[in-house]
Amino acid sequence: MSVNLVDNFDINLLDNVVKTFFNSTNVNERSEANKVLMHFQQNPDSWKRVDSILDQSNFMQTKFIALQILESLIKTMWKVLPIEQRQGIRTFVVAQIIKVSSDDAAMEKNKTYLSKLNLVLVQILKQDWPANWPQFIPEIVQSSKSNLALCENNMVILKLLSEEIFDFSAEQMTQEKTKNLKNQMCGEFSEIFQLCFEILEKAAKPSLIKTTLETLLKFLNWIPLGYIFETNLITILIERFLGNELALFRNPTLKCLTEIGSLRVGAEYNERFVKLFIMVMEVIQKLIPVDQDLMSIYDNANDEDQEFIQNLALFLTTFLWSHLKAVEGMVPSIPAAGQCLNIAHIYLIRISQIKERELFKICIEYWAKMVQSLFEEIQAVPPADPLLNHNQANRITHQQLHRKHNYVAILSRLRVVMIERMVKPEEVLIVENDEGEIVREFIKESDTIVVYKSMKEILVYLTHLDTEDTERIMIDKLTLQMDEKEFTWERLNTLCWAIGSISGAMNEEVEKRFLVSVIKDLLGLCEVRRGKDNKAVVASNIMYVVGQYPRFLKAHWKFLKTVVNKLFEFMHESHEGVQDMACDTFIKIAQKCRRHFVMQQPNEVMPYIEEILQNIQTITNDLTPSQVHTFYEAVGHMISAQPTKIVQDRLIQKCMEIPNGFWDSQMQQARVNANVLEDSVNIKILGNIMKTNVSACSSIGSPFFIQIQRIYLDLLSLYKAVSGLISSSVASQGEVATKTPRVRGMRTIKKEILKLVEIYIQKAEDLPTVNANLIPPLLEAILLDYRQNVEDARDAEVLSVMATIFTRLEGLMSDKVAGVFDAVFECTLQMISRNFEDFPEHRVAFYKMLHALNGHCFNALLSLPPQPFKLYMDSIIWGIKHSMRDISDMGLQICSDMFDNFSKMPPVVSFKLQSQILMKMFKTVEDNLIEAKLYNPTQVTNPNLSNRDYLKEYVCGLLQNAFPHLTPNQILQFVTGLFELSKDYNAFKNHLRDFLISLKEFAGNDLMLDEREAEAKKLKEEQLKQALLIPGMVKPSER
Incomplete structure (x- = not known):
């Protein structure tokens, strides 16, 4: 398609090109059409064709393109156009709008087109009004009185203008311009309000009324309060539209009332807000009687009625949060306020029972604020003096507790709702990692977890407000589960999640009684329920509940031991999920009660950790490898609590006995037969041994040195051997070898070795020993391998390890920085600088390393030769320009930190480096390489x-x-x-x-320091050259 619409403009031809772009199934044709259209749109004179296109085109998409061109012109070039041209465009757009919106049929037919025209007009208004179009408001108000269809569209234009000025202005206009437009809108609002009020009071056309309500909604958060409270507006909204038999008006009306209800103004308006609330509640009770089952109504309702229930929730939560205390304060003088307040909370309870996540989130946001305020009020009450029954303190207490007592029934019903709707405390995904292994991944910030945290807070506050009621409801619900008709997995799960959520909210004695009762009932339930699946569900819930109450477990050793032994039994259970739950609960208990396992408990022969370590093979023999790793991490937490080093070292050796046995066997085989690493079974075994070490090290920390020391040299030998095999595979098969299961397994070994070293260095306390004994052989093993490997076989973990080493060892690494730089820097930069997408893990790790170098080895960085230092600086500037937000942020942070470091140096030293950075930054801006403003x-x-x-x-x-x-x-x-x-x-x-x-x-x-240094260096070189001409003049060591 060779078409030039710029020089040879033709409406029919343009229509055909646009039709080809939108309708053709031929990819090449569409691509060519797109090029033609882009060329036309980007031409600076294309806007001059807009009037012809809008008048003559027969294809609506062509008109949309013309309006895009016009909108772009208005946003960017409007002020430079001659006034005559601006007025011409303005007149043309207004004429087009009037033409399309003068009757209902035309409006309906051209609905989308008219919407776009309205938006273009609003863009003109933002530029011209009020200075160059002072009569706009009077004109639009006057024209609205001539034609109902035109009036309806004018309401849309006013709504869009309000949104642009009051809602979206922060991103599009200067503060001064926004302020001027807001002042102008407020100043001329009386005419607009009069028009809206007249429509709402007298109009009969439903679509016009609905549009006016939607427009009014956009005005309510900024118009002067007199328009709301000094007129009949509220009465008209409630009496004429909220209770109207036409459901069309209910949703926009309730939204308007919600907006009014959200206003927070002086106390002098309290009575008016309370009267508004009473009027609304009276109408709502007629529409939806309070005793009806909202859950069933919602499930069977159409979209409009479901939206109404959602808007009702928004009105109630918004109004009550803004004016709850005002309504409460009016109850003595206006008794109906108290009744409406109670009814409003009953509606919210019923809405909270509806199984619709977004609706529920609206409700729990209010419930969380409400119960928190009641709790904080009680906390603020000074303790009463029992010797002075009639003193002021007791009168204050009675008065302040009065609010809580008003809501006893509501709070009790809320407890039931929160318990019945409790969501899962944590979400676990089963995913395949880069090495093809199936692993469990805990999600930390999913929507479910956010909801769980809110519900937990609500239940904790509810427990504090009435512990007995919370306990009664939970025990009653648990008792009901004994009835086969009442028992369901979902009910038991939600109940146990709720029980677990209030851990620590009761005092210790009450918690003890409550938990003993819960565990007793759950064990009884496990006995009476038939079927393996049912028993597994009950067992999982027992484990979950006990894992949430470490305070109780710490205070009751025998119970703690019984629980842990029960967990060990569950670790042999084959039902899906039970072993995972057992391991997860075990590690939680190990973290919270670690000291109790290494102490000599009364009536025990030895600390329980000794018993666990003796039976570790039996306990773990039915677990999957990932579950075994969790188990070792849990045991590591216990060992970390042992205060005596000799005992701790013995426990670590005992803990690692089994993996070390497999390790020694593998190493022995490797020494005899180098092909042992060709076997995929051996590769998997070695990978799991390394992961077990990583898990134990992560929880034991610095004392793990005794294990590191034992395997370290073999560890690095394995790293080199595996690297060699990977290189051989790549040499024989090409880079596709890195995707094969065998090579992926070997890379897992490498990565786990690096992870082990990194975790240990993060936690190590004796850093000089680490520097002397661990770092030299480590660098020798990993750096050359990294540089020589093909790009796809390089491990980002090498860069991550180096970042950790620089961060922890700081100045101890000064003499090694240049060597590290030489090995990993340039080859990594080549990998990541070709584009902004490849090797994302390497990118992040690379900039973490640069950040660590700058923050912890700055003097060593300054000692680098000019070329490597220039590369370092170029990398920072390139990072700042990166499309990945975390990398660009890191680049900016490194740059900022570097300036801070320079500021601490004398000007003599820092001038050269600062000038280099400044030059690169100015060059980046000069070359327009930063797209964001x-x-x-x-x-x-x-x-x-x-x-x-x-x-x-x-x-x-x-x-x-x-x-x-x-x-x-x-x-x-x-x-x-x-x-x-x-x-x-x-x-x-x-x-x-x-x-x-x-x-x-x-x-x-x-x-001039740089020049003087260069001059001195040159002189010294010439003197040496002359001296070398005389035999014996220069020592061998000085040559």
């Missing part, structure tokens, strides 16, 4: 500034304030030079130095 558009006079112009203005202003004795022209010349010379370091540095010298703040000699 460097400034907030709302805080500058011209939101269309380029980054270059903004930075130029900003730096000029900064320097003018810092050095007021300089003329604006001097500063402008200097700043212009910073941009123009940013491609030539020597010229840039000299320009910067000349400016500093002119300020007389630094001595010129100091800034």
Whole structure:
């Protein structure tokens, strides 16, 4: 398709191109059509064809493209157009709107087109009103009285204008412009309000009324309060529309009342808000009687009625949160307020029972705030003096507790709802990792967990407000589960999750009685329920509940031991999920009660950890490898609590006995037969041994050195051997070898070795020993391997380990920085600098390493030769430009930290480095490599500034304030030079130095340091050259 619409414009041809783009099934045709359209749209004169297109085109999509062109012109070029052209465009757009919106049939037919025209008009208004279109409001109000269809569309335009000014302005207009438009809108609002009020009071056309209600909704959060409270607006909304037999009006009306109810103003309006609340509740009771089952109504309702229930929830929660205390305060003088308050909370209880997640979230947000306020009120009451029964303190207590007593029945019903609807405390995904292994992944911030946290808070507050009622409801519900008709997995799960959620909310004695009763009933339930599945569900819930009450377990050793032994039994249970739950509960208990396992308990022969370690093979023999790793991590938590080093070392050795046995066997086989690593079974065994070490090390921490020391040399030998095999596979099969199960398994071994070393170094306490004994052989094993491997076989974990080493060992690594840099830096940069997508893990780890170098080995960094240091600086600047947010943020942070480090150095040393950074930053802006704006558009006079112009203005202003004795022209010349010379370091540095010298703040000699050093080096080289001509003049060590 060779078409040029710019030079040879033809409406029919344009329509055909647009039709091809939208309708053709041929990919090449669509691509060519897109190129033609893009070329046409990007032409600076294409807007001049818009009127012809809108008048003559027969294809609606073509008109939309024309309106996009026009909208772009208005947003970017409007102010530079001659006034005649602007008025012409404005008149044309208004005429098009009137043409399409003058009767209902045309409006319905061209609904989408009219919406786009309205948006274009609003963009013109943002530019021209009020200065160049002062009569807009009177004109639109007057035209609304001539035609009902036109009036309806005018309401849409006013709604869009309000949204642009009051809702969306922060991102699109300067603060000053927004302020002016808001003032103008408020100043001329009386005419708009009069029009809206007249429509709501008298109009009969349903679509016009609905549109006016939707427009009014956008006004309510900013109009003066007099329009709301000093007129009959509220009465009209409630009496004419909320209870109207036409459901069409109910939702927009309730939204308007919600907006009014959200207003927080002076106490003088309290009575009016209370009367509004009473009027609304009276109508709601007629629409939905309070005793009806809202859950059934919602399930069988149409979309509009479901939306009404959601809007009712929003009205109740919004109004009550804003005015609850005002309503409570009016109860003595207006008794109906108390009745309506109770009814409103009953509605919320019933809405909370509806099984619709988003609706439930609306409700629990209010319930959380309400119960928290009741709890905090009680906490604020001073303790009563029992010797003074009639003192002031007791009167205050009675008065302040009165609010809680008003809601006893509601709070009791709320407890039932929260218990019955409790969600799962944590979510676990079963996923396949990069090495093809199936692993469990805990999700930390899913929607379910957010809801769980809110519900837990509500139940904790409810427990504090009435412990006895909470306990009674939970025990009664648990008793009901003994009845076969009442028992379901879902009911038992939600009940046990709720029981677990209130751990610590009761005092210790009450909690003890409660938990003993719960466990007793659950064990009884396990006995009476038939079927393996049922028993497994009950067993899982027993484990979950006991795992949530560490305080009770710590205080009752025998019970704790019984629980753990029961968990060990469940670890042999084959029912899906039971072993996972047993391991998860075991590690939670191990974390919370770790000391109790290493102590000598009364009437025990030995600390329980000894017994666990003796039976570790028996306990774990039915677990999957990932479950075994969880078990070892749990045991590690216990061992970490042992205070005596000799005993702790013995426990670690005993703990690692089984994996060390397999390890020794594998190492022995490898020494005899190098092909042992060709066997996939052996690869899997070694991978699991490493993961077991990682798990134990992560919880034991620094004392794990005794195990690291035992296997370290073999560990590094294995790393080298596996690397060699991977390289051989890649050499023989190509890079596809890295995707094969065998190579992926070997890479797992490498990664786990690196992870083990990293975790240990993170937790190590004796850093000099780590530096002396662990680092040299580690670097020798991993660095050369990393550099020589093909890109797909390089492990990002190497970079991550180096970042951790630099962070922890700091100055101890100074002599090794250059070697590390040489091995990993340039080859990684080549991998990640080709684009912004490949090797994402390497990117993140690489910048973590750069950050660690800058933060912890800065002096060593400065000692790098010029070329590597330049690479380091280039990497930071490239990181700042990165499309991945976390990497660009890290690049900026490194840059910021580097400036902080420079500021602590004398100017003599830091000038060269600072000038290099400045040059790169100015070059980045000069070359327009940063797409995002460097400034907030709302805080500058011209939101269309380029980054270059903004930075130029900003730096000029900064320097003018810092050095007021300089003329604006001097500063402008200097700043212009910073941009123009940013491609030539020597010229840039000299320009910067000349400016500093002119300020007389630094001595010129100091800034010539680079040149003087270079000159001295050159002289020394010439002297050495001359001396070498004379035999014996120069020592061998000096040559």
